[in-house]
Every structure is written in C-alpha cells, then in structure tokens.
Amino acid sequence: MTTQPVSVDLNVGGVDTAPDAAETATVASPESIDDLMGVLTGLIGSASSPEIRQAQVLLLQRLALEGDVIPSRIPAPANITQIGGYLNLLTALGQDDMRTQMLGATLGLAGSLPLPGLDQQPPPLSLAVVSNDVPPGSTGVAATVTMRSDLVSGLATALQTVHTAGGLLPLSAPAALPPVGSAAFDPLLHLGRAVLAAPVVTLVDPQTDAVVLGRAASDTGTSYRLAVRVRSGTTGASTEDWTCLMWDAVSASYAEQTVSGATLLPIETALSGSGLMAVRPSGVPSGRNDLAWARLADVAGLLPGVTRLGDELALVYSKRQIAASAFAPMVDFVWDGGAFATPA
Incomplete structure (x- = not known):
C-alpha cells in the first residue's frame, strides 16, 4: 500500500504552531483507499445476515443525509480555531445534533444516532416481500406481496401447502x-397482518379460476368459503359439486354457477398450521368492492x-409515515375482536 506524509496544522487561540515530528501522520494514498472501499462495498453487498442488512440501511441513510452530494459553499476549515467557530455557531443556534454530527465528521467518525432528518427510532419490524402466484395469462396480479416480517413464515407455510397440492394462490x-384524505382501507392489510385472495383473478370464471368462492354440496347453510383448485388425489380436497359465485359484468351483480368434476381444497385446510384465517361470508358480497370474503389474516x-x-x-x-397517512386520526382505535374501532 503506497503512503505519503501529511502535516497537521494546528491553530490554538488564533496562533499557528508549526508541526513537529509528532504532528506528522501517515495516511493511505487515494488509490489504495478506493481499492479498500471497493472490497468493503462488495463484502457488505453480498452479505445477508440481519446485522449486515441493518448496516446497509444505515450506510444508505448516511449517504442520503451526510454524503457530499452537493459541494460545500464555504471553504473547509483550515485550523482548530475555525472549527471551534463553527461549533460555537451551532451551539448558539441550538443545533446540538448537527454540532455532534459535525464534530464526528471532523474526527472522521461515523457519527452518532439518530441521524438528523431521520425518526428517532426505526420500527422494530418490517414488511417482508413474498413472491406471488401469477396464473398464466393473467394481468393485474403483482409479482410480490408483503407480510409483516414476524408473520411471513405463516404465509410461506400456506403457500407451500397449496404448491405441494399443485395449486396456485x-x-x-x-x-x-393510504395518504391523508384518502379512504382508509382495512388496517390489517396495511399492518402486514393480512393479504387478499387476488380479486382480479377470483370470481371471474369458476370453471377455470385458481381460487373459487362457493360451497360444497354437503355444506350446510348458505354461507360461502374459498377453495383452491388442486390436483386430483390431494388429501383433504373435495371432489363433489360446488355452487360457486361469479361476477356478471353485464348485470353488475353476482350469479351462481355449478362446478362439477373439480378437485377443490377448502381454504381452511390450505391455511392449517399457518396462523392465517379466512372470513366465511354468510351471504353474497354487496358488490365488486366488497372484499371481506378475500381476506386471509393473522x-x-x-x-x-x-x-x-x-x-x-x-x-x-415510522412516526412520520403514520402522521402522513389516513390512519393518523385513528391511532387510538382499539381492536374489538374483529376490527379496529372507536374505543368505548
């Protein structure tokens, strides 16, 4: 590694002092630093542990808030007296966090947390991305969905059950x-506690849909339940006739259609052991936008x-995201066993 000497010019009380041998430091050349940074960047980028992912986020935050994206409009301080002047100015302005960050940058340290411009404490959990099932030829189905990071294993269990049976969900x-002023959707969906059976490919054509909403011939009552089309011989699947709902775009209403000869796995069987539960509507949905039947929630x-x-x-x-959302006026709502509602 090539090195070169650099002199440290100290100014105490406005009086310059000439550097002596003890004040001469040895630093790496710019080329060597670039090589080292390249190696470190590759190492960080290829790691996958939770600790490294947290470091990746922190590095990106510092790049966004502290990096030299826009060159400074004032010259770099030439001595300790000038640095002290900046520190005194920030103290007088009450910018204690910025003063701490400046001191850390002067000393070549990473800086303290939280970083200015960020919330005081990051959320303890996150929304994990899960690969979605996209039926062949379908449109409007996203390639991924999200679930809360501590609950995502349950969704993975349900999907594995369906895939093992040759089905798609x-x-x-x-x-x-949702932003402030917009309609607040089902909070469980935004909390990462629930997903929907994709409405754009459900209740379209029960004869071919990957997922249907109906009832088996042996079911009692008039309620409907979701079922997944799977391969013949799947344990727990039904082969009897099903009365399924479909959306009639012409009449803008739901109609029933009988499905015969299909192997359908009831959703409660598919979700067994996952922690997810499906709603079983007692009647026909009120309209195409009534999606209570589609919710799978933990x-x-x-x-x-x-x-x-x-x-x-x-x-x-984060607090900032919540304050800017349609849920801001609802933060004191309390779970009543089926939904978040105004506290009694």
Missing part, C-alpha cells in the same frame, strides 16, 4: 399506507379492548 396486498396477539391501532402501526412504520 394468487394474492393481493397494498404497497403503502390476528394472533391482538387483544380485544386492549390493542391500539397506533401501537400496531408503530411496529412497521
């Missing part, structure tokens, strides 16, 4: 919190009369 989930840990929506949101979103 196309899903849908919102990508972000409500473990939600305590009726106790769990606040704001606390659940804070597990995956």
